[in-house]
Amino acid sequence: MSAQFTIPKFKLPGFIASIGQKLPQWPHALALVAGLNAALKMKLLPESELDALADKLFRVRILDTGGEATYTYRNGLFRPVFRPEREPDLAFAANLSAYLQMLARQEDPDTLFFNRELEITGDTELGLIVKNMLDAIEWPQLSAKLPLLRH
Numbered sequence: 001m002s003a004q005f006t007i008p009k010f011k012l013p014g015f016i017a018s019i020g021q022k023l024p025q026w027p028h029a030l031a032l033v034a035g036l037n038a039a040l041k042m043k044l045l046p047e048s049e050l051d052a053l054a055d056k057l058f059r060v061r062i063l064d065t066g067g068e069a070t071y072t073y074r075n076g077l078f079r080p081v082f083r084p085e086r087e088p089d090l091a092f093a094a095n096l097s098a099y100l101q102m103l104a105r106q107e108d109p110d111t112l113f114f115n116r117e118l119e120i121t122g123d124t125e126l127g128l129i130v131k132n133m134l135d136a137i138e139w140p141q142l143s144a145k146l147p148l149l150r151h
Helices: 014-020 026-041 047-053 096-103 109-114 124-136 139-145
Strands: 057-062 067-074 077-080 090-094 118-122
Touching: 026 057, 026 067, 026 077, 047 124, 090 096, 090 124, 096 109, 109 118, 109 124, 118 124
Parallel strands: 057 090
Antiparallel strands: 057 067, 067 077, 090 118
């Protein structure tokens, strides 16, 4: 039996974000879209909700790294958007530790939001759909498909 790793709440030093903002942002979008499309292929995302995401623009900002990724869902795939021509329909902003805590299911998005550690702006109904999709992901199923996540 392995010990449970807890992700601490942290904030990277300010100079990291100032450097990160000056770097190209396209690798972030490509990495996020690759992960989302892998989740699609593994059937981890509830297909019944995907139509609600069609042609919507999403942005994820990692405040303390200066990283940003903008993407959309079109024709059955998540796709990066390198030069968005409008504000996103739904945007998330948080420090790296908050995203890691969500991914590890250590904190839920509601708690982070109400503690002002996760900023969500845009279409409220779309935000609830995305939150419910993330909540529906069965992590034991994911760890079975990705051997590195097994304990």
